[in-house]
Amino acid sequence: MVVKCNPLMIYISDRLVVNANSVAGRKMSAITSENGLEDAHSKSFWVPGNYQRTVKRTEDSFQACNDIVACFQERARVERQYAQQLAEWSNKWKPLVETRRKMSAITSENGLEDAHSKSFWVPGNYQRTVKRTEDSFQACNDIVACFQERARVERQYAQQLAEWSNKWKPLVETSPLYGSLLQAWKCFLSSADRLASYHSSMCRSLVAEDGDRVRSWQKESFHKKFFGGFKESQDFGTGFARAQKPWAKRLKKLDKARSAYHKVSRREHLVREREAHAAGNPDVAIEKQKKIQEEREAAQQVADKVRARYEKVLEEVSRYAPRYMEEMECIFDQSQEEERKRISFLKEAFLSIHKHLDVTTNQSVKAVYSELHNTLMAIDDQEDLRWWKNTYGPGMPTDWPQFQEWKQEKKTKKEKVKKVVEQKAAIEKSTMIGGVKVRALYDYDGQETDELTFKSGEEFLKIEDEDDQGWCRGVLEGGREGLYPANYVEAV
Numbered sequence: 001m002v003v004k005c006n007p008l009m010i011y012i013s014d015r016l017v018v019n020a021n022s023v024a025g026r027k028m029s030a031i032t033s034e035n036g037l038e039d040a041h042s043k044s045f046w047v048p049g050n051y052q053r054t055v056k057r058t059e060d061s062f063q064a065c066n067d068i069v070a071c072f073q074e075r076a077r078v079e080r081q082y083a084q085q086l087a088e089w090s091n092k093w094k095p096l097v098e099t100r101r102k103m104s105a106i107t108s109e110n111g112l113e114d115a116h117s118k119s120f121w122v123p124g125n126y127q128r129t130v131k132r133t134e135d136s137f138q139a140c141n142d143i144v145a146c147f148q149e150r151a152r153v154e155r156q157y158a159q160q161l162a163e164w165s166n167k168w169k170p171l172v173e174t175s176p177l178y179g180s181l182l183q184a185w186k187c188f189l190s191s192a193d194r195l196a197s198y199h200s201s202m203c204r205s206l207v208a209e210d211g212d213r214v215r216s217w218q219k220e221s222f223h224k225k226f227f228g229g230f231k232e233s234q235d236f237g238t239g240f241a242r243a244q245k246p247w248a249k250r251l252k253k254l255d256k257a258r259s260a261y262h263k264v265s266r267r268e269h270l271v272r273e274r275e276a277h278a279a280g281n282p283d284v285a286i287e288k289q290k291k292i293q294e295e296r297e298a299a300q301q302v303a304d305k306v307r308a309r310y311e312k313v314l315e316e317v318s319r320y321a322p323r324y325m326e327e328m329e330c331i332f333d334q335s336q337e338e339e340r341k342r343i344s345f346l347k348e349a350f351l352s353i354h355k356h357l358d359v360t361t362n363q364s365v366k367a368v369y370s371e372l373h374n375t376l377m378a379i380d381d382q383e384d385l386r387w388w389k390n391t392y393g394p395g396m397p398t399d400w401p402q403f404q405e406w407k408q409e410k411k412t413k414k415e416k417v418k419k420v421v422e423q424k425a426a427i428e429k430s431t432m433i434g435g436v437k438v439r440a441l442y443d444y445d446g447q448e449t450d451e452l453t454f455k456s457g458e459e460f461l462k463i464e465d466e467d468d469q470g471w472c473r474g475v476l477e478g479g480r481e482g483l484y485p486a487n488y489v490e491a492v
Contacts, residue, residue, distance in 0.1 A: 042469060044398035049470065049485040053392045060176030067175060068185070071168050078164050082157045089153055093146050123248045126240035129335055133222065133233040136342045140218040144211050147353055151206035158199035165192040179384035187375040194368045205356040214349055221342070236335045243327035250317045261310040268299040435461030435475065438489040452482040459492060
């Protein structure tokens with residue numbers, strides 16, 4: 001299987017290696033060594049060749065710019081991915097929320113149905129109110145699922161921030177930056193760690209606190225029945241059905257009386273038209289006209305009788321309407337109270353979710369950016385330059401040449417034996433058969449008669465290792481032998 005490497009990862013890896021060597025050199029050039037035995041004055045700015053650390057700052061600054069750009073380009077990708085994940089989460093849940101809203105609308109989509117047919121008072125239409133229990137239960141499931149997915153987005157963002165910070169910490173540690181600039185860059189990474197911790201906490205709050213809270217309330221507020229449905233829905237449905245039963249019977253009786261009245265009224269109207277047509281027609285016999293008149297009178301009597309019955313039934317329904325409304329409203333108020341409790345709870349749940357998601361009012365997030373801002377404002381060019389001057393520049397102490405009296409040292413037999421052993425070891429270590437081939441990194445003009453002069457890129461042999469003053473002995477191609485600064489060459 002062929003594995004493709006991320007170019008940025010390769011670049012960072014290479015930079016870590018290069019800067020590891022750089023930091024090694026930087027640590028070696030510190031005033032005192034870790035074991036405290038190295039002479040501080042040998043690393044002084046005033047010692048020949050040690051100015052190279054100051055000269056190298058230009059190259060280090062150039063490389064630091066590249067590192068900073070690469071670092072925050074990757075941070076920008078983290079933020080872009082977070083924005084895309086938020087947009088995907090929002091776009092996924094918008095249609096579902098809209099569907100829930102449309103399903104609970106009173107009017108149909110085509111808008112052709114009579115609004116009165118959807119009225120609460122029409123028998124059977126209380127089912128929408130009863131169904132709120134089931135809808136609320138499903139809404140709880142949707143809310144938990146929705147914000148669990150949001151929690152996953154926050155967790156992924158926290159992981160990406162932590163990975164970004166952990167990836168760049170080693171490089172920043174080995175960066176040639178120093179002083180307040182280095183602290184500012186480190187503060188960006190530590191801020192990312194703290195933000196990652198906050199978003200991880202946000203994820204845990206959405207799942208363990210808000211999600212569990214909704215689940216617990218859902219379990220306490222909704223009681224499922226063995227054969228499906230909820231006890232609350234059944235109780236309200238039974239109450240509404242019991243209150244509507246007498247009303248439904250009266251409406252059925254009224255509808256029957258109305259149909260009967262309309263039927264006889266239509267028959268009466270037809271008879272009246274026949275009578276009017278016969279009265280104006282000379283071809284119709286008198287006996288037939290009289291018979292039509294008798295039919296009209298009989299139809300009118302039947303219509304009056306049916307009308308009276310219809311009016312009586314309507315009066316009974318009208319008298320019963322207040323009682324019906326009272327009983328229905330009593331059950332409805334009970335369901336409203338239950339719905340009020342649900343709305344109040346879900347409001348608190350949403351406020352809790354908002355509290356966990358709202359980074360604008362979170363004190364820990366404010367503290368992160370406040371500390372970062374203070375660190376950036378604390379960047380002080382004069383202080384950093386003063387530090388460099390005292391650490392690597394003219395502010396460093398050195399041993400200026402002074403007249404020294406010769407003093408004979410009295411050595412014990414033990415010290416003499418130790419010195420002879422050390423000298424033999426030094427001779428064995430320093431003398432090299434054939435020497436080691438080296439290449440000059442910089443031009444060097446010998447200041448003394450026993451020093452070599454060479455150009456950058458010139459190759460020659462090193463025949464003795466570096467002494468405690470930083471000098472080596474070498475031989476040029478022409479055979480000239482002399483001393484040269486050890487940090488001006490590299491092994492070939």
